[in-house]
Amino acid sequence: MPTLTLDLLAVPVGVLQIPSVEQVDTVLLSLVVPTYNEVGNVVLLVEKLTGLLDRICPNDYELIIVDDDSPDQTWEIARSLLCEYPNLRVMRRTAERGLSTAVIRGWQASRGRLLGVIDGDLQHPPEVLEKLFGELVSGSDLAVASRHVVGGGISEWSVFRRMTSRGAQILGLMIAPQVVGRVSDPMSGYFMVRRSSVTNQILNPQGYKILLEILGRGEIEHISEVGYVFQERQDGESKVTWRQYVEYLQHLVRLRSDGRLEKFQEQFPIGRFLKFGAVGFSGVFVDLGVFWMLSNGLGLAAVTATILSAEVAVLNNFIWNDRWTFGDRSIQQPGRRSMVRRFLKFNVLCLVGIVLQGTLVGLMSKVADVPAIGAKLLAIALVMLWNFWINLKLSWRVTDTK
Numbered sequence: 483m484p485t486l487t488l489d490l491l492a493v494p495v496g497v498l499q500i501p502s503v504e505q506v507d508t509v510l511l512s513l514v515v516p517t518y519n520e521v522g523n524v525v526l527l528v529e530k531l532t533g534l535l536d537r538i539c540p541n542d543y544e545l546i547i548v549d550d551d552s553p554d555q556t557w558e559i560a561r562s563l564l565c566e567y568p569n570l571r572v573m574r575r576t577a578e579r580g581l582s583t584a585v586i587r588g589w590q591a592s593r594g595r596l597l598g599v600i601d602g603d604l605q606h607p608p609e610v611l612e613k614l615f616g617e618l619v620s621g622s623d624l625a626v627a628s629r630h631v632v633g634g635g636i637s638e639w640s641v642f643r644r645m646t647s648r649g650a651q652i653l654g655l656m657i658a659p660q661v662v663g664r665v666s667d668p669m670s671g672y673f674m675v676r677r678s679s680v681t682n683q684i685l686n687p688q689g690y691k692i693l694l695e696i697l698g699r700g701e702i703e704h705i706s707e708v709g710y711v712f713q714e715r716q717d718g719e720s721k722v723t724w725r726q727y728v729e730y731l732q733h734l735v736r737l738r739s740d741g742r743l744e745k746f747q748e749q750f751p752i753g754r755f756l757k758f759g760a761v762g763f764s765g766v767f768v769d770l771g772v773f774w775m776l777s778n779g780l781g782l783a784a785v786t787a788t789i790l791s792a793e794v795a796v797l798n799n800f801i802w803n804d805r806w807t808f809g810d811r812s813i814q815q816p817g818r819r820s821m822v823r824r825f826l827k828f829n830v831l832c833l834v835g836i837v838l839q840g841t842l843v844g845l846m847s848k849v850a851d852v853p854a855i856g857a858k859l860l861a862i863a864l865v866m867l868w869n870f871w872i873n874l875k876l877s878w879r880v881t882d883t884k
């Protein structure tokens with residue numbers, strides 16, 4: 483836990499994982515405000531938020547401003563307020579930039595059992611905090627301020643901005659419906675969440691949409707929504723550029739595929755496959771070398787030399803695969819007998835692989851008229867995939883016996 487320095491909060495580094503808090507030194511609510519060039523808003527914001535929080539959870543909250551080294555010195559002004567507002571904390575980030583990570587770093591440094599986020603430009607009406615807070619106290623895991631429910635709305639956004647926001651939402655529903663479809667305003671940057679719902683994951687947000695990350699990775703059961711009207715900016719301007727839209731799409735694709743990517747990795751571990759390929763490649767040289775020695779050196783007939791050298795290559799590959807590629811699995815099956823069993827399975831599968839290769843080359847060159855060398859290379863690649871997968875599932879299978 484970063485220590486509270488006299489003035490600025492220490493900036494957490496490393497993975498974006500929110501620690502759980504020991505019961506002792508917690509507060510009920512930590513409200514994070516991400517700021518970038520908000521010098522014209524920050525004083526009024528702190529005054530309004532403090533007045534409200536003093537009322538809804540007196541002396542049991544902290545207000546954390548996370549500023550990304552604003553050129554307009556927002557963090558400096560915020561720091562000058564520390565002596566007047568005892569529950570105010572200020573973090574100045576210089577090594578990282580971005581709205582979502584600012585919020586998470588703020589939550590990492592926080593002590594609250596409930597975590598909240600609100601913009602620093604007064605476009606999110608502070609009084610809605612009371613309703614969000616009430617929803618969490620009555621049991622929700624997440625309470626979202628939404629522009630698209632009863633009591634919600636947008637003050638004076640241009641038609642273009644409204645269309646892009648809605649368009650982004652529809653796109654999100656197509657790419658990651660299981661995330662974007664859970665709330666009416668997935669783009670909202672104004673919400674509160676129970677800390678325990680977001681402490682077990684390493685978060686990996688991108689751009690502005692911190693709520694997507696919480697919906698996608700948090701352990702969120704009960705969600706409430708509270709209507710609010712998105713206000714006009716009092717000072718400064720929006721930092722949203724086309725970049726945020728690109729990051730939004732990248733974020734959605736990642737949220738959608740993350741689970742699938744991990745599942746695919748489980749079924750087909752790429753790292754292990756690359757090792758298997760390297761071993762297979764070494765086998766080619768062993769095969770050729772032994773063949774040369776047997777045929778040229780000892781004068782054996784070509785067929786005999788081929789069979790013997792192929793078998794030596796299979797033995798070479800088995801030893802490497804058993805020790806390196808699948809070493810973590812072999813040690814779970816100790817003893818000579820189980821090793822011999824693994825070797826026999828591997829050997830049979832290699833022979834089946836050779837037959838498969840021959841069949842594929844025959845099919846490709848006869849039916850599809852593929853040149854022999856092309857057919858051979860393609861057959862080697864396909865049979866290697868098959869060989870890897872079947873050996874993973876058969877020869878070096880580890881059955882998790884409960």
Ligand code: GDD
Pocket residue numbers: 515516517518519520548549550579580581584600601602603605669670671672690691712719720721722
């Ligand atoms: N620390 C930090 N770093 N803060 C940032 C950064 C950054 O890189 N970029 C923006 N902020 C702060 C701004 O200072 C402001 O307090 C808040 O994040 C929102 O930024 P705006 O640029 O004002 O965004 P917006 O008003 O167009 O959109 C906001 O409201 C929408 C509706 O809730 C954002 O919160 C959107 O994410 C949200 O969808």
Ligand code: MN
Pocket residue numbers: 601603605715720
């Ligand atoms: Mn704004």
